Amino acid sequence: MRTEDSDQPGPAGRKVVPFQTRRILCAVLLLALTSSPKAAADDWPQWLGPNRDGVWRETGILESFPAGGPKTLWRTPIKSGYSGPAVAGGRVYITDRDRQLASEPGDPFARSDVPGAERVLCLNEADGRVLWQHSYPCRYTISYAAGPRVTPLIHDDKVYTLGAEGHLLCLEAKTGKVLWSRNFKADFNIKAPMWGFAGHPLIDGERIICVAGGSGTTAVAFDRNSGKEIWRALDASEPGYSSPVIYEAGGRRQLIILHAEAANSLDPSTGSVYWSVPFKNRMGLGVATPRKLGDLLFFTSFYDGSLMLKLEASDPKASVLWRSENVDERRTTHLNSIIPTPFLENGHIYGICSYGQLRCLVAATGERVWETLQATSASTSAPAAASGDKKPQPVRWGNAFLIKNGDRFFLFNEHGELIIAKLSPAGYEEISRARILEPTNRDPGRPVVWSHPAFANRRVYARNDREIVCVDLARP
Numbered sequence: 065m066r067t068e069d070s071d072q073p074g075p076a077g078r079k080v081v082p083f084q085t086r087r088i089l090c091a092v093l094l095l096a097l098t099s100s101p102k103a104a105a106d107d108w109p110q111w112l113g114p115n116r117d118g119v120w121r122e123t124g125i126l127e128s129f130p131a132g133g134p135k136t137l138w139r140t141p142i143k144s145g146y147s148g149p150a151v152a153g154g155r156v157y158i159t160d161r162d163r164q165l166a167s168e169p170g171d172p173f174a175r176s177d178v179p180g181a182e183r184v185l186c187l188n189e190a191d192g193r194v195l196w197q198h199s200y201p202c203r204y205t206i207s208y209a210a211g212p213r214v215t216p217l218i219h220d221d222k223v224y225t226l227g228a229e230g231h232l233l234c235l236e237a238k239t240g241k242v243l244w245s246r247n248f249k250a251d252f253n254i255k256a257p258m259w260g261f262a263g264h265p266l267i268d269g270e271r272i273i274c275v276a277g278g279s280g281t282t283a284v285a286f287d288r289n290s291g292k293e294i295w296r297a298l299d300a301s302e303p304g305y306s307s308p309v310i311y312e313a314g315g316r317r318q319l320i321i322l323h324a325e326a327a328n329s330l331d332p333s334t335g336s337v338y339w340s341v342p343f344k345n346r347m348g349l350g351v352a353t354p355r356k357l358g359d360l361l362f363f364t365s366f367y368d369g370s371l372m373l374k375l376e377a378s379d380p381k382a383s384v385l386w387r388s389e390n391v392d393e394r395r396t397t398h399l400n401s402i403i404p405t406p407f408l409e410n411g412h413i414y415g416i417c418s419y420g421q422l423r424c425l426v427a428a429t430g431e432r433v434w435e436t437l438q439a440t441s442a443s444t445s446a447p448a449a450a451s452g453d454k455k456p457q458p459v460r461w462g463n464a465f466l467i468k469n470g471d472r473f474f475l476f477n478e479h480g481e482l483i484i485a486k487l488s489p490a491g492y493e494e495i496s497r498a499r500i501l502e503p504t505n506r507d508p509g510r511p512v513v514w515s516h517p518a519f520a521n522r523r524v525y526a527r528n529d530r531e532i533v534c535v536d537l538a539r540p
Contacts, residue, residue, distance in 0.1 A: 108520035109152040109218040111264035120469040120519040133498035138192035144529035145211025148516035152218035156187040161211030172507035196240035206260040213262040228260030244291035254278040262305035277303035295335035302348035314380040324348035338380035357408035370398035420462020442479040478512040504528040
């Protein structure tokens with residue numbers, strides 16, 4: 065006779081798991097499934113998130129903002145800059161510029177030569193306390209000189225930063241100790257682009273891949289542990305401001321790089337060029353990261369509009385599917401993005417055009433489905449809309465960043481407002497919005513926030529030229 069807790073062979077010789085053991089296993093599984101939400105939280109260790117795709121995959125996020133807006137958990141004073149924060153391992157990393165009381169040129173558009181320093185700061189994620197900082201002298205020779213543009217990259221207990229004047233650093237994430245550094249201007253005999261170095265470095269295996277500039281060094285790969293150069297590739301008059309990304313297509317891993325003259329595909333291991341398609345960007349103003357949807361690859365620039373390529377299935381090759389013919393920045397036909405990276409899904413493109421128009425396009429043809437200025441305009445309760453004219457107006461370089469979460473989007477606009485909305489071919493459906501940060505940068509002639517936030521651990525981390533804030537977005 066066999067009891068419930070017997071450990072004898074069952075049918076076909078299979079061992080029967082004792083009843084008491086099964087009960088314990090079930091309890092452990094239930095505990096794992098219902099444990100603290102923190103256990104399932106995600107970090108935001110680089111540009112556009114963990115997978116560099118602009119998707120925030122956490123669940124348990126609030127559906128709409130409470131009256132008075134979401135709760136701010138902490139605020140920490142920092143200095144100026146356009147770089148976004150990165151969040152990893154219980155820490156928040158951000159870069160800024162210490163102007164050291166130096167006077168700035170009256171015209172922010174003009175290049176200058178102004179002393180100062182760039183800083184890398186590490187904050188405690190729980191309370192915003194500064195754990196360490198690293199500072200280095202850095203003369204700014206660029207236009208719109210608020211500070212660094214590039215979000216820190218956290219990988220394998222190291223933090224990689226790229227400053228506006230081309231200082232590439234690898235630091236120990238725990239202590240801030242500099243492990244190695246490179247200087248693009250000195251190493252490759254180049255000058256900083258008009259608006260500074262802005263391409264976010266990309267980790268690929270043992271390599272860190274950067275957009276630098278110059279003859280034969282527009283794209284460069286370094287050993288991520290030592291900083292030693294591995295390969296260099298591409299010639300361009302200007303490097304542009306877009307960030308590299310790797311996609312699978314044509315039976316190959318393809319490193320996609322947009323510079324001022326062409327869209328390019330390279331072998332990320334060697335730097336060998338698979339293909340290049342001419343796409344001239346006036347003043348190098350292609351900023352958005354290239355986006356892939358199935359066998360389509362999309363590029364957008366401020367002055368020269370959009371380029372859609374079709375990738376071959378069996379070979380690393382590409383052909384033009386459609387492109388913008390009208391290059392007038394005001395009367396645009398497709399999408400002329402200045403800063404934000406668009407989002408592609410279900411056969412459509414969602415992105416911000418040159419004067420703040422949030423648009424939906426058909427990916428296969430570029431046909432416009434709808435547009436709205438609502439997302440990039442301040443809410444009627446905001447001070448910017450207190451004049452009484454509530455109808456949104458086009459604004460040059462009007463901006464909002466788009467991040468997908470579940471079946472909706474979080475948009476962070478230049479007024480410091482966080483918006484929850486649904487985007488579909490049927491239109492723009494705003495659910496909720498709240499101001500979480502004051503716009504402090506006045507370089508474009510109006511106060512703006514032009515820094516991409518980070519979404520991690522059911523929170524949003526955003527910065528202006530005075531502070532970085534952490535705001536709770538967890539569902540009650």
